[in-house]
Amino acid sequence: MENSGTSSFPRTRRLESCFNASSRLSVKETPKIPAKELGSKLRANMHLDEVGWGSVLLSWIRVVICFATMMITTFVWALIMLALIPWPYERIRQGNIYGHVTGRLMMWILGNPIKIQGAEFSNKRAIYISNHASPLDIFLIMWLTPTGTVGIAKKEIIWYPLFGQLYVLANHLRIDRSNPTAAIESMKQAARAVVENNLSLIIFPEGTRSKNGRLLPFKKGFVHLALQSGLPIVPMVLTGTHLAWKKGSLNVRPAPLTVRYLPPISTNDWTADKIDGYIKMIHDLYIKHLPESQRPLVVEDPRNGSNS
Template sequence: MILKYIRLAITALLIAIFATLWAIICIFRPAHPGNTFVIARIFGYIGKFILGLKVEIEGKERLENTKGSVIISNHQSNYDMFYVGVICPRKTVSVGKKSLLYIPFFGLMYWLSGNILIDRGNRKKAWNVMDKVVETIKKYNCNIWIMPEGTRSKGRGVLPFKKGAFVTAIKGKFEILPIAVSSFDKWVDLTRWNSGTVKLSVLEPINSDGHTLDSLNELKDKAHQLISDEVLRLDQSY
């Protein structure tokens, strides 16, 4: 148990240091679509080393040279940033809750890096933000990473998906790239020196062409089923 708290303390300290330094750098190139890739990789590799995580990735080649895509993945805990950071493609920004802005050190860095904040408590503003997301992808030919559950599942399986990611894909005619992550709570124990393995699977892209807002739920349910099934498969492969 002591090892776990030591790890968390070191990780929090490094996040504060790197987030502050990167926020200063981002002041000179705010909202640049390349910002997130750099800090994601820093957090990813340093975080997984300190936490004793091993990360295995299937289908990584599908992320190579991907541009103009809506990337979606299941959202389990605050640890997501460490294994997601390892595979974050270049020119990728994410959509996160507005409340992230108020996290000391991290929040300012997250915003200055060009990630998009959404106020889920205000439905009208949230939908307007999704229009901004479409514009951002087209303007910079970048990817948007969204965790469509909208909240951490904390071991409850893959929660129902919200609509935002799929509205974005349909409006912009972007492909959806699903990524499944094995159940963190089942296979990782931070009290051990080698805490465990997180398995990620990058699935075949889903084409949004032919879908309209009227068929949004069909697209959303298809993506949810694909990720849910793949999480189950990954869990059974241990």
């Protein structure tokens, strides 16, 4: 594995979500694409090359080995954390070690070349955010976020077989998204837990996985948490994962992956009346650092010159 920052290291965490209403983003900086050219550009960016049955079979074997390995490590760390029930912070630490070990093993088994950039920003106490377009993002986040990091997921994660129970045992945070009032109260509790225990957070600000790798609008939850915790925000820009493992497929291609940490963004002087502006600023930062194939599309209708 290559690392253009500091040396590589084992890191953390699984995460799924970010919450609250989507911000109203304008991405005028994104190149406008005439509708008649959209189809050809999409085909060019999808890299739908033919692969032999041998490559597909090897990929399936690797995926099966990955999930078998994850089941084993999850079971082992579940036993460890059951023994540590009286010590909540130690369970967080063990959850991070589980993520370091499991995430690194997953990426080693799959064999994709990985380049890490900006590693000097990877061990700060912060709110780490990441774009999300592939299951590989989960493995990378588990491995590459620092010890003392917790994730935030919907409360229903407890019903996910084995992994959900491990998530709860690891003392990670859950939010109630059943209604806006419950979600806001859950965020306040999460922020208090992070401040009181000197923790970091990891969040996918899009709130869901992109189906085609292109960046989705950001939701507001991570900014509310920054306002309440005072933590800086460290963007993690993942590229190539949507090409390596596409949604609905078990064929993991050997596409090169890049994880780039951007410098921390201070939130000390942020105010609640400028939330939409902060979200747009960070969303635009991702647009700047993502390749064209992962930027949001702004389609221009040639009939009237308007955006669709």
